[in-house]
Amino acid sequence: MKTATVLIVAIVAQTMGNVYLTKAMKSVTGGGDVLATAMRAASDPMVWLGTALLIVFFALYSAALSWADLSFVLPATAFGYVLNVAAGHYFLNETVTPARWAGSLVITLGVFLVSRSGARTVTQAASLRSDASEISR
Amino acid sequence: MMTALMIAIVVLGGSAGDVFITKGMKQVGEISTVHPRKLISIAARVLTNVNFLIGLFFMACSFFAFLAVLSWADLSFVLPATSLSFVITTLGAKFILNEQITRLRLAGTVLVCLGVALISLP
Numbered sequence: 001m002k003t004a005t006v007l008i009v010a011i012v013a014q015t016m017g018n019v020y021l022t023k024a025m026k027s028v029t030g031g032g033d034v035l036a037t038a039m040r041a042a043s044d045p046m047v048w049l050g051t052a053l054l055i056v057f058f059a060l061y062s063a064a065l066s067w068a069d070l071s072f073v074l075p076a077t078a079f080g081y082v083l084n085v086a087a088g089h090y091f092l093n094e095t096v097t098p099a100r101w102a103g104s105l106v107i108t109l110g111v112f113l114v115s116r117s118g119a120r121t122v123t124q125a126a127s128l129r130s131d132a133s134e135i136s137r
Numbered sequence: 138m139m140t141a142l143m144i145a146i147v148v149l150g151g152s153a154g155d156v157f158i159t160k161g162m163k164q165v166g167e168i169s170t171v172h173p174r175k176l177i178s179i180a181a182r183v184l185t186n187v188n189f190l191i192g193l194f195f196m197a198c199s200f201f202a203f204l205a206v207l208s209w210a211d212l213s214f215v216l217p218a219t220s221l222s223f224v225i226t227t228l229g230a231k232f233i234l235n236e237q238i239t240r241l242r243l244a245g246t247v248l249v250c251l252g253v254a255l256i257s258l259p
Contacts, residue, residue, distance in 0.1 A: 002169075018208040062183065066162040067169075070155055071230035071238055071246070075223060081256055103255030110248030117242035121235070 003068050003119040007076055010060035015083040017053030019091050020046050068119040075114040082107050143206035144218050150199030151219070151224040154192045156233050161189030163234075216257035223250040 024046035028037055041047050064073050082104040088094040168205050183189055204213055227246050230236040238246075 005223045041253075055187045062158060062189075065159045066165055067167040069230065069236045070144055070159040070234060071227045071236045073243060074155060074226055075242075075249045078223070078253060081253055085256060099258055100256050103252045103257075105252070106255060107249050107252030110245040110250075110252055113245030114242050115245075115246065117239050117245065121237040 003064055003072075004115075006060050006064050010057050010064070011077060011080040011083060011098065013053045013060070014057035014077075014080050015087050017057060019050075019087050020053065021050030022088075022092060024050060047062060052101045069121050072117065072119045076111055078107055079111045100129055140206060140210050143202050143210075144215060146202040147199050147206065147215075147219055148222045148225055150195045150202060151222045153228050154194075154196035154199060156229040157188050157192030157195060159192075159230070159234060161186040163191060164188060193234050211259075213257065213259035217254040218259065220250050220253035223253065 024044050025041065028040040028044060028047075061073065061077065085096055085100055085104050089096045161183065165179065165186055168176075168179055170176065170179075203215070203219070223246055227238060227243070231238045
């Protein structure tokens with residue numbers, strides 16, 4: 001439950017961060033050299049908001065790795081791709097091809113399977129311990 | 138050839154980064170508090186953990202290789218290729234971190250990899 005909550009907040013932060021960054025970066029392009037564009041980007045609060053949200057994502061992702069398996073967390077966060085496609089469609093008016101919707105569906109299915117596999121590797125010692133603590137309760 | 142090499146750095150760098158970060162976070166130990174002062178001391182331990190920093194370095198290499206390869210190759214070619222990292226990272230988790238990859242988890246991961254490739258096609 002803890003894993004699910006942390007990862008869902010992480011994915012939402014990542015998607016919002018990407019949307020803000022895309023919005024901001026599309027508006028700072030045009031005119032001047034790379035340095036001028038970088039300066040414009042650095043003075044745009046939306047760039048900072050997007051970056052901050054991506055830092056929140058990375059902090060939560062690392063936190064989840066402190067207790068859950070990498071082979072669980074990595075495919076589970078792939079659900080972010082689906083949210084990103086949907087956000088691109090609804091907030092940024094990007095066209096989403098049928099192949100992309102199909103890909104989203106396949107990812108969702110994959111994440112569903114991974115989420116059914118349990119978040120951590122259960123070593124024999126750990127499972128014996130949890131059995132024992134259940135019995136003692 | 139150069140493109141293949143760069144994509145290899147993107148994929149392997151990303152996977153190595155994830156494996157090292159996981160190693161570091163497991164050393165720091167399970168985070169089970171939301172108390173701000175405790176979180177700050179945990180953050181300090183994370184940011185001084187050697188494995189975590191090595192992982193961060195690999196991720197940075199992967200990211201810069203990604204930017205470099207995009208300067209001459211098409212995103213629609215590079216992005217599907219990077220979906221391979223899901224499978225490579227899972228292998229790293231199994232053989233380096235000794236995680237149990239059940240059939241269910243493997244099947245889900247392969248589907249995710251396929252789906253990400255589909256999404257990133259032009």
